[in-house]
Amino acid sequence: MGRMNMSRWRESLSELDEEHQLMLEGGSISQLFLGYPLTYSHPVFVGLIYGLIINFILVLTSIYDGYLNSEGFLVIFQLWLIKSLIILFICAILGGISIMMSSILKRPPVRLEKRRRYLYPIPFIGLLITMIAITFSTPEELEWIGYFLIISPGPLYIQLSYAPRWRMLERIDRDLDPFEGMKKTIHAQNENEKTIEKNNAEIENVIEELD
Numbered sequence: 001m002g003r004m005n006m007s008r009w010r011e012s013l014s015e016l017d018e019e020h021q022l023m024l025e026g027g028s029i030s031q032l033f034l035g036y037p038l039t040y041s042h043p044v045f046v047g048l049i050y051g052l053i054i055n056f057i058l059v060l061t062s063i064y065d066g067y068l069n070s071e072g073f074l075v076i077f078q079l080w081l082i083k084s085l086i087i088l089f090i091c092a093i094l095g096g097i098s099i100m101m102s103s104i105l106k107r108p109p110v111r112l113e114k115r116r117r118y119l120y121p122i123p124f125i126g127l128l129i130t131m132i133a134i135t136f137s138t139p140e141e142l143e144w145i146g147y148f149l150i151i152s153p154g155p156l157y158i159q160l161s162y163a164p165r166w167r168m169l170e171r172i173d174r175d176l177d178p179f180e181g182m183k184k185t186i187h188a189q190n191e192n193e194k195t196i197e198k199n200n201a202e203i204e205n206v207i208e209e210l211d
Contacts, residue, residue: 009038009172023186024178026165027113033162038170043163047095048088050154055084057127057150065134087151094155098163106181109164112157119153126150 013021025031033041059080066076112119126149133143168178179185 009169012172019186023109023111024165024168026109026161027111029157030162030165034166034169038166038173041166043095043099043158043166044092045095046162047091047093047098047155047158050158051084051088051091054087054091054123054151054154055080057123058083058087061127061130061134064131068134090151091155095158095163098155098159099167101159102164102167106183107164108182108184108186109162109168110160112161119157122153123150126152 013024016024026034033046035041062076062080062083066072066079071079126146128146129149130143130146132138133140133146171178171180
């Protein structure tokens with residue numbers, strides 16, 4: 001049944017123009033999650049998966065913090081488990097809030113493929129800040145800033161890109177108009193991106209003429 005549900009919205013995408021198809025299919029990360037039935041790729045579950053990934057990263061900070069404080073394995077594990085449960089709860093709640101906000105605002109998903117270079121370094125910067133805060137016993141606020149930077153890209157991606165996309169695909173899957181109530185169905189391209197694409201097209205035309 002899940003596979004049938006998946007193919008239904010995929011087949012419906014072929015009726016849309018190329019620009020809307022790209023918007024709804026999303027990038028590689030969205031396509032990875034949307035490879036499963038929509039029930040299992042709900043933004044809440046995606047938030048939980050992101051939280052699990054973050055928790056594995058925080059094993060390093062927990063062990064390092066415990067080592068500096070000469071704490072035993074059991075204490076380190078308990079502290080890590082408490083942090084992990086809090087992070088899982090936050091990520092799941094934010095995923096639920098994202099889908100509710102998408103249903104209320106009815107805005108199109110933002111494609112983040114060309115903005116990844118800005119988002120990807122953020123968790124690593126946060127991890128570095130957290131390690132520095134632990135090592136040099138700085139004010140606790142700095143450590144929380146590090147945790148915020150580690151966690152924030154996932155919920156931001158879900159809020160801006162994944163939840164609006166999932167909402168529209170879920171409506172297609174229920175044979176409803178995915179664009180109902182939307183003031184615009186797709187975000188306009190950034191002017192710089194348009195200029196770059198135009199220049200690339202002109203260069204390709206020149207190369208074809210030379211050939």
